[in-house]
Amino acid sequence: QEANRMGRLVSDLLQLSRFDYKKVSWKKMMFSLDELALGVCEKMRFQAEQKKHKLECIVSNKPAQVYADRDAIERVIINIVSNSIKYTPDGGIITVYVGSVNSNAYFKVVDNGIGIPAKDLDRIFERFYRVDKGRSKKVGGTGLGLAIVKHIVNYYNGTINLESEVDKGTTIKLELNIKNQNAII
Numbered sequence: 001q002e003a004n005r006m007g008r009l010v011s012d013l014l015q016l017s018r019f020d021y022k023k024v025s026w027k028k029m030m031f032s033l034d035e036l037a038l039g040v041c042e043k044m045r046f047q048a049e050q051k052k053h054k055l056e057c058i059v060s061n062k063p064a065q066v067y068a069d070r071d072a073i074e075r076v077i078i079n080i081v082s083n084s085i086k087y088t089p090d091g092g093i094i095t096v097y098v099g100s101v102n103s104n105a106y107f108k109v110v111d112n113g114i115g116i117p118a119k120d121l122d123r124i125f126e127r128f129y130r131v132d133k134g135r136s137k138k139v140g141g142t143g144l145g146l147a148i149v150k151h152i153v154n155y156y157n158g159t160i161n162l163e164s165e166v167d168k169g170t171t172i173k174l175e176l177n178i179k180n181q182n183a184i185i
Contacts, residue, residue: 012144016127019151026069026155033064033073033105037098040077044085052091055081060099064106066176072152079145080109080172087170088113108173116164124162125150 018024041057048055066073084094088111097108116124120131128143153160156176164170 009144012148015148016144016151019148019155024155026072028067028069030065030067031070033066033100033107034059034098036070036074037077037096037107040074040081041096044078044081047082048085048094051085051088053085053088054093055085055096056094057096057098060097060101062100064098064100066105068156068176072155076149076152076174077107079149080107080174083145084109084111084113084170084172087111104175104177106173106175108171110169110171112169115166115168115170116162117166121162121164125160 038057038059041055045055081094081096088094092112094109094111097106097110099106116131120129123129124131125146127147129146130143150160153174153176158174158176160175161173162170
């Protein structure tokens, strides 16, 4: 397990280094954000069931087609859903919403997990930042996932908003501008 964790750490550090030095090669293509989100929910279902979570994916009646690096956006979605699963006590509820509204494609995850203290919200996307240092080994991860998410979202001129309350849960919403020809069309 420790060797696997170290391997993920090295991989994540290399990815962040590529972002820092603008050495990322994006493989952009048109794809359905809805189908991608549904696929991620299916991939994550076993992990959620291990903790007796109810994981639901709700697609709006207005599907979201995006032009982006599918693997990068999938990594964003997996990271956010995985964090919700990890930081929600057994038997929790995690709901994924995806669709489009006006000129934005959106992806939102709502959980009833442990939440994040207000004092930590501004730092949550920093490299290696952990709200609870004592839990980091127990739940796994490298502490770099949300930093990578932030880099990907920034590249696409998107926004990521986080709302959280301790012992009540967390909501993370990602929006990508569909009209931005540099990123999403």
